[in-house]
Every structure is written in C-alpha cells, then in structure tokens.
Amino acid sequence: MVTVRCFAGIREILGHDTLSFTPAKDASTAADVLAAVAGAHLPGLPQPILVAINREHAALTSPVHDGDEVAFFPPVSGG
Amino acid sequence: MIVRLQAADFDPEHEAQALTVQGAGARVSFVGTVRDVSAGHPITALEIEHYPEMTTAELERIATAAQAQYQLLEVLIIHRFGRILCDERIVLVTVWSAHRAAAFAGCQAIMDALKTCAPFWKKELTTEGDHWVPGRSPPDLD
Numbered sequence: 647m648v649t650v651r652c653f654a655g656i657r658e659i660l661g662h663d664t665l666s667f668t669p670a671k672d673a674s675t676a677a678d679v680l681a682a683v684a685g686a687h688l689p690g691l692p693q694p695i696l697v698a699i700n701r702e703h704a705a706l707t708s709p710v711h712d713g714d715e716v717a718f719f720p721p722v723s724g725g
Numbered sequence: 726m727i728v729r730l731q732a733a734d735f736d737p738e739h740e741a742q743a744l745t746v747q748g749a750g751a752r753v754s755f756v757g758t759v760r761d762v763s764a765g766h767p768i769t770a771l772e773i774e775h776y777p778e779m780t781t782a783e784l785e786r787i788a789t790a791a792q793a794q795y796q797l798l799e800v801l802i803i804h805r806f807g808r809i810l811c812d813e814r815i816v817l818v819t820v821w822s823a824h825r826a827a828a829f830a831g832c833q834a835i836m837d838a839l840k841t842c843a844p845f846w847k848k849e850l851t852t853e854g855d856h857w858v859p860g861r862s863p864p865d866l867d
Contacts, residue, residue, distance in 0.1 A: 654774055654846035655857050696862060701779035703842065703863050717776060717844075721860030724773070724804060724845025725757050725816050725836060 648710055650683050653719035655692045660684060669710060677706040679716050692720050726792065726800045728784045730775065732807040734814060741819045746799045749821035751828040755836050757816040759809055766851040773806045773815070776844035780804075787838040795831035797822050802835065804845065 647668045657663050660683065667683055676697045681688055697704045698717040710716055727744075737756050746752075759771050788800040801819040809815055818835050822828040840861055847858040 651776065653776055653844065654848075692857075694862065698776070698779055698844070701776075701782055715778075717779070719776070719844060720846065720857065721862045722841065722844055723847045723858040723860035724775070724843045725840040 647712065648679060649715045650679060651715060651717040653717065655720050656695065656718050659687055659691055669712075674710055675706065676704060676708050676710055676716055676718075679710055680706065680718055694721065695719070696721060726785065726788045727802070728781055728788065729803045730777070730780055731803065731805060734805070735803050735817060737814070737817050737819070740801060740803060740817060744799060744801065744821075746821040748823055749798050750823050751825040752819060752821050753825070753828040753832040754817065754819040755832050756814055757836075759811050759813050759815060761811045763849050763851060766853045768811055768849050768851050770811060770850045771809045771815070772848040772850065772855075773809060774846045774848070775804075775806050779844050783843045784839065787835055787842060791820070791831045791835045791838070795820075795822065795827045795834065797827065797831045800831075800835065802839070804839075804843070806845070 647666050650665050650667050652660050652662055696719050697706055699708055700715055737754055761768055784802050797820045799821040803817040805815055818832055820828050820831045842863045848855055
C-alpha cells in the first residue's frame with residue numbers, strides 16, 4: 647500500500663489531501679498511481695504535475711514501492 | 726542553520742539580531758512581501774499551502790548546499806503559511822559570511838532555490854476571484 651498526498655489545485659480537483667492506495671503491481675510508477683487515483687479527473691488536472699516520493703522530488707516515471715508516500719502537486723510558488 | 730515555518734508574522738531585524746555569528750563581517754537579508762496588485766487587480770490576501778513533512782527538509786537541504794557553496798557562516802530561513810494579508814511579510818532569508826560578496830550571492834541562491842524547489846503554493850485572493858499563482862519546477866525536472 648502507498649500513501650498518496652495531493653496539494654493545491656490537484657487537491658482541489660481530486661477532493662482528497664491524503665489517501666491510501668494499493669498499486670496493481672509492485673513496481674508501478676508514480677504516473678500509474680496518479681492515473682489510478684485521478685480516474686476520470688486525470689485529463690482535467692493542471693499541467694505540469696510534479697511528484698515527490700518519500701518527501702524528495704521525483705518524476706512521473708519514478709518507480710513506486712510498497713510503503714512509499716507519493717505526492718502530486720503543481721509547480722511551486724513560495725517566497 | 727535555522728529553518729522555521731509558521732503562520733505568525735515575524736520581525737526580520739529582531740530575528741537576525743537574536744543570533745551571534747562568530748567571524749561574520751557581512752549579513753544580508755531578503756524579505757518577501759505580499760504584493761498589493763496582480764494582473765491589474767487588487768489583492769486582498771494570499772493563502773499559502775505547503776507540504777509540511779517535506780518543506781522543512783527541502784529548506785534545510787537548500788541552506789546546507791548554499792552554506793557549502795558560498796562559505797556562509799549561518800543561515801536563517803523563516804517562511805509563513807496560511808492566510809497572509811496584503812503588504813505583510815511572507816519569507817525571510819538572512820545569511821552571514823565573512824565578506825559581502827558571499828553574503829549577497831548566498832542569499833540570492835537560497836531564494837532562487839526556494840522558489841523552484843520548496844513545496845509551497847500561493848493562492849491569490851483578489852477582487853476578481855481567487856486563483857493559484859503559476860509556479861516553477863526544480864531545474865533538473867523541467
């Protein structure tokens with residue numbers, strides 16, 4: 647099982663900030679996780695989508711393993 | 726290094742004066758504030774969201790890299806979250822070094838990295854509605 651975190655505009659569209667998800671196969675990618683949790687909302691998500699795995703920047707192509715925390719968010723705008 | 730995330734406002738000079746840094750001959754501070762207008766529309770406030778479990782670690786990573794690259798003696802970063810009104814302070818970056826060139830360069834490098842890597846998101850609340858501020862991506866992920 648992986649923990650999925652969503653922030654900003656992605657959180658608003660998906661309606662969740664945190665949820666648990668069991669990938670279909672052990673070595674799925676962040677993109678696979680996003681497609682599964684977003685479902686029909688996927689085409690409407692603001693682009694680009696950034697990814698963090700276990701609180702470090704990653705890519706949509708990065709592998710996701712059991713126990714990981716995967717976060718999806720828009721480009722950042724602090725400061 | 727000191728990294729703080731907080732909802733409350735801060736006093737930049739008080740924060741900097743509270744630290745004694747041995748060997749420092751220069752101190753440079755950057756204070757970011759809420760603009761009063763966006764695309765011609767008055768801004769009433771910002772809402773800043775962040776990823777609490779990642780933000781502190783990312784700011785510490787940025788500060789550590791800048792300390793090594795610019796020989797900074799100390800780094801202080803304070804960033805607010807939640808609702809921040811027009812003209813209020815958002816962020817403080819203060820750095821100490823032996824000489825001014827390193828302090829100027831180090832402070833700018835930290836702000837540049839913060840704006841592309843630290844997981845904060847701003848929503849502008851304006852008289853014409855609310856909207857997320859377009860963001861930036863980490864350089865190696867563009």
